[in-house]
Amino acid sequence: MTDPFNPYLPEVATILETVQETHNIKTFRVRFDDEAKMKAFTFEPGQVGQLSAPGIGESTFVINSPPTRMDYLQFSVMRAGEVTAKLHTLTAGDKVGVRAPLGNSFPVADMKGKDIVFVGGGIGMAPLRTLFLYMLDNRADFGKIRLLYGARSPQDMAFSAELPEWTGRSDIETTLTIDREAEGWQHKVGLIPNVLLEMAPAADNCVAITCGPPIMIKFTLEALKKLGFADEQIVTTLEKRMKCGIGICGRCNIGTSYVCVDGPVYTYAQLKQLPNEL
Amino acid sequence: MAAVKYIPREKLPEWLKALAAQSRVLVPVEEGGSVVFRQYDPARAPVFGSDATAPPKGAVFPACQELFSYAYGKEGEDNAPTLKLDPKTEAQPTVVFGSKPCGARGFLIFDRVYMGKKFPDPYYIAAREATVFVTMACATVENTCFCHWVGSGPADAAGSDVLLTPVEGGYTVEAVSEKGAKFLDNPALTDGAAKAAEAEAVKKASRDALGEAPDIASSPAALLSLFDDMEFWRDQSDKCVSCGACTYLCPTCYCFSITDEGTGTAGRRMRSWDACMHFQFTLEASGHNPRPTKAHRLKNRVGHKFSYYPTLHDGLIACCGCGRCVKSCPVSVDIREIVQNAVAKAKG
């Protein structure tokens, strides 16, 4: 008899590679040690995982590599508390635990045939990266794809190794911006919502996906409304303190919605239906 | 349903000893002024009269339990790091003997969350299946009892396997589940047909003693409509001291935390009771807290029980009306009053 599935038990995984993205963001590329489980693993863009450093604890991060690229699962970790501080000390060869996939995913099916605008700020680029790369790998399924990615400074920009490819591709339109002028910066300077208004993507047949710090989200939503986006055309992700990740432990709810299972992906229309407790 | 049986009071130890020979038997006993569930010991007389200070929640959902142990190591010539995780989901066969109906009913609220389709909880399920509830119907009720508000009652058999009812000289014994039927096979139990009418009268008397329940059917919508009325929630929560007595003593409160406890390269991942009334419950690593004040937290506690949970689970209120949160609160915060205030305020 095989044991019933234990949703609390992480898969032991090995870190293949790490990338120090910024002074406080580190990326981990991991594979389950159990090859059969790794090969069988599937997930949808937007789903998250609990990354464990047993002895310290676990925290929730989006799987920011797309399901179309399964050499490894990638997590980008911003150092904030005890678990993330511990994760930052780990390097290639070290063991971690992974519980995934958890949560819902981006409504990819609804996005097919539509134009897409990604608006990412800081570490908020991580969940967008999954969907962005997934779309690049299925390029023909989507219309015009635009990415607006901003950070405080060039040094705060994660995924910098990939930026030349993203800005160089002709089948997408990538705009990078930083808050203030910096030496050698070749791209835009300005706050994300302002740059977005300048870009002025047409709302017609378009979906905007935005993720970033709360203040950026607030003004980005305002900008998108100004550009004529309906609430249903705006998609974002939420963060909450989580423990179980499977809708039981009781802390991540906003009214009846449990962010760990019903989220983290919500349309702005859905968010407006929830009680005001972000 | 099986026929009613009867056990005289003086034969109860005989039955308990027989049960204890086969499994862990937890009974309410007096300890330092409180009544708590402890392993049956013939030398300690169980307390069946009044409701236990703490419900038998820990029998199925321990205050702290190991999810798995972990151990880091090295192996091979290159000293490659290893990590071994070893889960323990087995549960001990247990009889909870002499809980009041509210104590057993609490698990109905757990069941819908822990035995869901998507992520059934193997630890809970193992413990739940290994536990039998031999419940004692209430012959008397207290000022804090309000089980009749939430669709229950002093002789509610929901969540129980066997129901005892105190009658003159002893107890009637009824199996109220298939699991329970197997437990009545003991020579101490005799035919109880002659006592059945008396038992029914006891049940009716305690139900009558509770009186009429107010109509709180509108509580899910009412509480939601007051979500942004922070003045209302300030007034309801003014006296709350944000401790966890209400949640930890609640037969239906099922929230937990997960922490790793260990030293060096080995240890255990534990889950332990957590309380939504504590500031840390929703505190994020960034320092942001979506429920920063006790008003936010009490709103969630009451909202969860009387609005969110029933909305998600066919109207079932996540409260069994045992009244422990009222009785054991250091400052007598009264959830009945809050729900009624909300219902009245929402009506305008």
Place this chain on the structure above:
Amino acid sequence: MSRLDALKTRIKEALPGLECVIGWQKGYDALHNTPLFIRGEADVDKLEWGALNVHNPAVYLPSFAGKKVGVVVKGCDSRSVVELLQEKLIDRDNVVIFSAGCDGVVDIAKVRAKLAAAGLNAGNAEKVAVDGKTVTVTAAGKAVSMPMAEVAADKCLRCQFPNAVLADAFVGDPAPQVQAAPAADADLAALDAMSVPERMAFWRYHMDRCIRCYACRNACPMCVCRDHCIAQSREPHWLSQEDSVTEKLMFQVVHAMHLAGRCTECGECQRACPMDIPVLALKKHLNRTIHDLFDYQAGVDVAAIPPLLQFKLEEDNIKERSW
């Protein structure tokens, strides 16, 4: 005019300048009063004064930082207000203290036991009457009279401060002192009589049923770091979440140590404990040591600095240079 009516009059006068006034009102049954937050004139008439005002309303004061509030206090509660002022945890200009003489409060646990001895359940209390030195509780239709001396809170039996040590509005006649000097503490005497292994067994027995709800901590007016407490903190990770007796007792010891020389023995920790664990004894034990070493009593003098919050090169009663 009764003490209660006089208090109401003074509170009504002061209320317009205050965020609220904290006192007591009737609770869910006859045996329980509950804290009252007076925010409007209509609330004033809900105020109660008497033997069921068991709570210490000083616990709420630090949460009103920056706002001017009133608080109604018994003599013992006033010491907590003073200790909060001593430690600058509240601002004298932002608190208005109302008080009257206190004739003692009941210990609900003792009342519960008395009723149980009479075959009654405190959960069926219908009526409570306090007449001089007698408390009469009617439960399930039966009246039981109990001498106040037998059901009063332990602190009342040894009370040295039946009248507030600091008040802005003290109404009515002062209450008489129970006795000239404090009687020996029975709880401490019992613990003192135990051998060390017996004492450890005593604490293990009681802490075993602790549910770690931290009511003891949160009901304590001096426990102001409750949202950042080491009990649940991971950084520092001083306590594990394992529910062993060792961990639970460790928390109580940390709690007591933090209160050494600050605790006014209001007894809220023990009263608040839903599991009836005698946790006050730990604080009393440390307070006795503080008293012996520093001849100090917490919460009686706003200007005094608690002994463990200051450093003296040479202590009067610690003669390390002559050891």
